[in-house]
Amino acid sequence: MFKSDTRMNNSAKLDIKCFRRFWRIRGIIFPGFPLTNLLMFITLLLLALFEELIIYQVGVVPSRFYEALENKDLTSFKEVALLSFFYIALNSFLKSGDSYLSKLLDISWRKCLTESLHTSYFRGKAYYQLSSMQEVIDNPDQRISQDVKKFCSQLSQMASKVVVSPFTLTYYTYQCFISTSWQGPVSLFVYFIIGTCINKLLMSPVVSAVVAQDKLEGNFRFKHMQIRVHAESVAFYRAGTMEHRSTNRHLQSLLQMQRHVVNREFWLKLFMNTFDYMGSIFSYIAIAIPIFSGLYDDLSPAQLGALVSKNGFVCIYLINCFSQLIDLSREVSDVAAYTHRIGELQEMLQKFSEEQAAQSIGENFESSWDLESSLDGGSELVPEAFSVVLVSFSVPGTDDDPLLEDLSLRLIEDHNILVTGNTGSGKTSLLRVLAGLWPTLQGKVFMFSCFGPRGIMFLPQKPYFTDGTLRNQVTFPLPEIFPVTEHDDERIIRFLKYVGLSCLLGRTGGLDEPVEWSWYNVLSPGEMQRLTFARLFYHQPKFVVMDESTSALTEETESEMYRMCGHLGITVLSVGHRSSLNKHHDCVLRLKGKRSWEFKQLHA
């Protein structure tokens, strides 16, 4: 496993680090251009503000009803009744608009954030490095798909409330001050400050527990995915019982953590409920102070009733604003937890990106396919793929124990090389070094060819199939924008036929028919290797590096594949164990274990 010096901080809290991470995410969900998200957010705020104004009008309607009824004034009663219907209709419209806009914002934020993470995740080989660093960054897939989704939806639901609350607080504090003098607002503010401090204390443990719960959630989902992907192997081993136990173990840890979260939330909720109910009592105390101190003694009963109703609403609403802020703590703790998980991923991806930028300075090969030279066909075909000069390497993170030392090797045109050696001697690792996936300890790999159809291509030990049509499998990894020529169909069909897979055309219904099934489930290992060869012939690179790519084929088919490579002018470096491979290669690199190796001509 890869090791990293950047250990992730497990004690996720609502602290300055959380705010810093949130601020970075803010830059992504509110990009400088286009301003769509910002405009949507401002509209949402205006809607929320307008909603608050209407709520105030609705809130003072009962006091007007009191006045009209006490004075037995029918005209004014009708007016108030009509007005209240209008306010209610307007309020419903504003509430629905608010919820509609916040959902749109949720989608738009999710798009920005996920796309930004995708950009860093698929840049260079970050996805590969992350997959080898599970102990540092758990479940990156869950962070990108689930945590981002929950982050955006929670944030969009609470954002307008948080931003609008200073305005409503100011307004209702002012109204409260008018009706209860300074005692009312001051006592309510003291009450709120004490509440916030207690809330902060109770919320921090919830944040770290939610982070841990999300990690276990990802592990549980991953276990199910593992069984789904390897269902056949599990069935062959009759390992259902064993896997059942293991999956239940994951579930148990998850549920245990969920219980832990619930326990911690209990105290938070207990406090929130107490705060809410105490708040409503407090609001009556705030109104009682001026009444009992004789401030309104000169008012008639009708006027006093209307005033109590109006002031009662103002104080209760002010308390309600405070309560709402405190109630938001559950959402805030969730958002803080997701902020940490997304932030950690961003930081790790940023680190990879910087490392890659530093590494690629001075290197003369591209990390992705060079399509330019394939397009214009004009670049020079280089007679040498790479040159390995006195290279030593080890599994990254175990630098003191090299797998191979002082290796020198060149792959030149028409000189096929076979790499053999015991299992675990470092054959695949050598290919990782050649492909730039692993760094070297000493020495250097000089790449003279680009990656791509006119350069060098790597066929990994485990065949890879993307989702999509049969054409997508053969032309992989060329992107859709790559021009497909009119000869393509003919070439694809010809190579499918050559590798003995023309039957696939019938099974899929044609080159461009989308298929629902997974290629891994329907193709045998031999068929997968044949399809990989069809892909190789289609691209017809100058050089190919193959890792046990014929292990599932018969010797006869293997010979046909190598014959076609020779016919198409593809120079091969193969990793393999079979002696039948010797005849297709000019020299052999034997990895002897314990860091040593030997290089020999095969046909003297």
Ligand SMILES: Nc1ncnc2c1ncn2[C@@H]1O[C@H](COP(=O)(O)OP(=O)(O)OP(=O)(O)O)[C@@H](O)[C@H]1O
């Ligand atoms: N990601 C990794 N983390 C830790 N150890 C690793 C990792 N990848 C490879 N190794 C170790 O490095 C050594 C060389 O592995 P490698 O895959 O190169 O062997 P190989 O010669 O290709 O074996 P085989 O013939 O079985 O494919 C092995 O001992 C393996 O366990």
